[in-house]
Amino acid sequence: MISPKLVEVGRHNNIELITNSEVKGVDGEPGNFTVTLQNNPRYINPKKCTGCGDCAKRCPASAVNIINKGYNDRRATYIEYAQAVPLAFAIDMDACIGCGLCENVCLAKAISYSDKVKATEVTVGSMILAPGTKAYDPSQLDYLGYGKYPNVVTADGFERILSAGGPYFGHVMRPLDRQEPKSIAWLQCVGSRDTNRCGNGYCSSVCCMYATKEAMIAKEHIHGDLDCAIFNMDMRTFGKDYEKYFLRARDKAGVRFVKARVHTVTENRETGDLNVRYATDSGEMKEETFSMVVLSVGLTIPDTAVELAKRLNIDLDRYNFSKSEPFAPVETSRKGIYTCGVFQGPKDIPGSVTEACAAACLAGSELSGSRGKDIEVVQIPKQIDVTGQDPRIGVFVCNCGINIGGIVNVPAVQKYAESLPYVVFTDSNLFTCSQDTQEKIKEKIIEHKLNRVIVASCSPKTHEAMFMETLEACGLNRYLFEMANIRNQNSWIHSKSPELATQKAKDLVRMAVGRAATLYPMQEKRIPVNHRAMVIGGGIAGMNAALNLGKQNFEVVLIEKEPELGGFARKLHHTIEGGDIQEYIRKLSAEVMANDKVEVLLDTEVTGFGGYKGNFKTDVAVGKGRETRNIEHGVIVVATGAVEYKPKEYGYGESDKIITQVELGDLLEGKGAKDLETVVMIQCVGSRNESMQECSRICCQNAVKNALVIKKQNPDTQVFILYRDIRTYGLMEDYYKEARGLGVIFMRFNSDDPPEVKVEGDHISVITTDHVLQQKVEILADLLTLSAGMRPSDTKKLSGIMKLNSNQEGYYMEAHVKLRPVDMPGEGIFLCGTAHGPKLITETISQAQAAASRAVTFLAKPEIKLSAITAKVDTQHCVKCLTCLRTCPFNVPAFNTETKVIAIDEAMCHGCGACAGACPRQTIQLGFYNDEQITCKIDALLAGGM
Amino acid sequence: MAEGAIKLGGKKKKSTIMDMVKEILPDGGNLNACLTCGACSSGCPATGLEGMDARKFLRMAALGMDEEIMKSNWPWMCTMCQRCIYVCPMKIDIPQLIFNIRSRRPRDQRPKGIVASCDMAMKGETLSAMGTSVEDFQFVVEDVLGEYQEAQPEFADMEAPIDKKGAEFFLNQNSREPVTEPDEMVPLWKILHTAGVSWTYGSKAWAAENYCLFIADTENWKKMLHQQADMVHELGCKTYLNTE
């Protein structure tokens, strides 16, 4: 998953990667910082290194492989992991014995033993701190046996054990004897939620989910019975779609979730198995034996980040996370310096990626005045016209160091290529992807008037785009390019049969030549981008998105269906940290109204929709008079929000003494708690049940927040919170602890034994079972508060008009949970706030900033290029069976009722080819992959006489 | 109405046992902070006895079930080993809670055997729960020492002094050894002899066992400590070596 992002960053023209370096100091002010760097030596020049790995193959010195948690060794010349960017080796001087072998074998001449520490400076306008996290080291918890018993591992160590790139190549084995485990126990909250042994009072937010995932993967990897047990206090699977995953693990995969905290882990000396004793809920002692124990270690801030923060004058909180305000989540205490990821607070990947976009948004708006300066723009020469020319094919065969050349007879393949039809030039290179080879390819294209180019090397997935750019850079159309993968699909897998591998390489090259002859230039349509944004929904998300776009000088139309801005937050008073929500939305809406780039349309709804990315046309009905307006805009930000669930359970509506958590917030703000004797709260009302499987995320903290207000106003009020799992994730755990400290009683119930509620005169009787005493409890309350969950705003109408996909619960779907968390599947459409899924205001704000940031990457372009790889229908032969309509995952093919033909809009087509494959009449062709271009490859293969 | 259910809610009770114990302990012993995780019960040697365990006991206290708490014999089964607080993520001082609950029982309702041992200790000058007198102790020590000096020539000049003024260490001694297993005293003597340190027993206040502590009789416990301290000061010893 991380690989494409790494490659993108590595190749980006305007990202300069400075690795192995530390920030020593920052001077200046926002807009103009001077950053002092210390560049530590790598001893291998990353610009020259091709990543072939020959040095590591010869290096005689070994060192402990830290990334694999020491479960195996690596060489002194090393690369941390296979996908690393830059894909360049380095020398670990602590392990190097100075033998000089690597310098001898490196054909790229990249080794430089004399590298020294250097000090350099860079000037920047703003900064983003993302120093991340370090897993908690459990060695100090002597009772868990980590470091003493080999089969007790940390969760990050277990990740490596599961990984194909890990010490056991993805085969699940335990460290002691490399045996496949029969049973594995996970112990949760190690180094989290513990103020006694480690002082980390917060919840790390991610370990419940990763433990569940690890158990699922381990079960997949080990065929046969693997018993997985997760020992936990609360399962905190509060993220979007996480509860479904948890239920699948529990009910389908049979992962056991045990509510217990283990006291001590002991080892059976003979077998290396681990004994775990625990008290069940009923207080009965149980003893179980596991082959392995995984400690679900928490997230901590590394000392290096603490020192960095000190050097930069950034305030940290008591757990060393960067200090931030509830309404400014990604800002640090120093102006112009932003933060994201775990350094901001414990969080998972989607949250980190979202915050990263938010930080980029703020860092970018600071610099928006100078947008376009200091960047490198690629200049593309005029295209050479090749129409009417016979194919003139050039074939470049790659050695890839010894990756290909060490097995495949490259000169023989090159010679063979010469004999193929239309081939007028062949060459072979040590590294075809290196910068100097690109120059050489360009020269040869011009010198030999090549009009088709083939590179026989590695995977088009990683390299095709780059070679296509090389063609473009000397005027050749990028679609006149073809690749033969003679490495990943050949030399790597047939390394033991060089002759057959050479033969296969020839076959692959012949197929490529066959296809190359059929290629023709294709033009990418360029369309102008309308620089106006439309934001739908005027809650905290919509307002923040609109305001940030406005501040970056883009016109925005903000549409709100109610007569007022503010959304659901108008019903809320304070955040759990004490932030004044009403004051915040007052200020925010005033700022939105005052921004001359933002036009606010209240009382307005979307009535019609058309167009495509960069050029949408939306009809809206404005104001009381429902006056219709057509708005043209380049992007859409969807921020339609969510509301509180109206409970059907626990007697809601039968008595004014049964209210929701939001109503309690009003009551406390008004009358206060002075008259309250006993308050009972019931959690998960309308969440985590059959009709709404997901967790609403906001209600546990809401209960704790209101309980604290009650206890602070009136310490004599008794408060009971009946819950299933308390999900006060992240730093909110501190408030849960504070509530217990003030005497709030938390009682866990099972979903199959919910509390019974009876209205008895002016009291409410609540009967439940105390989970500790296992006895029935009857609480006589004068107020029952239901922690009603969240429901997406009624979005059926809007999604019908705009063709937006939502999940089972009705929340809109993002393009990719981790890689593109605020993009919607359709290009140019972005998503934020509770319309995406339940979240708190702080999280809503950073997501809105993220959506604005993503929208800017679109709006900042004068025009966009559409891919030429799109599907086209031959309407003459189409029988209108509508198979394509049913097949396309993006709903692009449409039947035009006037002209009575199928139309596929090239601006909307994603080029996946699903329709082309499904069309029974073969009347759909996908550019660059049309039928002839595929079948000719097969013909070429068969022509070799298989 | 749920039959036999624990009744909660209504007006807050004035002050519960837990409230009172919290007053005494630093940070209130964190008694309110329980996550009900069960780590304490998972490691406690007394879990399951009388159907009770540390987490349940704390829970009863938190729910204000003072009557049940005072009736329960479970507090007397706690060994004060501290295994619970050692791993408790909230550092909840269960042993202190238990101690303070023990001390709230009328003295005549505490476990008879232990009460009798405390009473016995308080009767004599030696503080021995077995009632060993100054003379008996002196006799046994001298007798055993003589035997070993004779039988094992390498320890011919070993000492077991009583009331030696100015000794570095004041050693206490559980009464069980001099009374029932006198030979068991010797290994420690040998170690001290080999190490060449200067030590002494006291003729008075030498008994190491402290049953008053176990029945939470703070008054007598305090008295015992004073007597021990006085003896150490009288002899001018620098260090009190507790062998219990």
Ligand SMILES: Cc1cc2nc3c(=O)[nH]c(=O)nc-3n(C[C@H](O)[C@H](O)[C@H](O)COP(=O)(O)OP(=O)(O)OC[C@H]3O[C@@H](n4cnc5c(N)ncnc54)[C@H](O)[C@@H]3O)c2cc1C
């Ligand atoms: C019960 C409950 C309790 C909560 N408690 C807390 C809390 O204690 N602390 C906290 O931090 N957060 C809390 N939240 C979350 C907080 O409310 C949200 O994070 C935040 O308000 C979301 O802002 P938003 O802009 O995404 O959505 P909303 O506030 O819902 O705003 C969406 C806006 O879009 C408008 N809209 C909807 N559809 C259309 C349409 N088709 N056309 C035009 N306009 C449209 C709506 O009228 C609304 O104004 C709670 C949420 C709920 C439901």
Ligand code: SF4
């Ligand atoms: S409750 Fe929080 S700290 Fe504990 S394992 Fe789950 S996510 Fe981690």
Ligand code: SF4
């Ligand atoms: S109360 Fe809300 S946040 Fe807590 S577990 Fe239930 S649904 Fe999730």
Ligand code: SF4
């Ligand atoms: S270990 Fe501590 S927090 Fe856990 S149940 Fe026992 S007393 Fe409560």
Ligand code: SF4
């Ligand atoms: S101190 Fe008492 S309650 Fe705690 S573990 Fe030991 S015996 Fe159990």
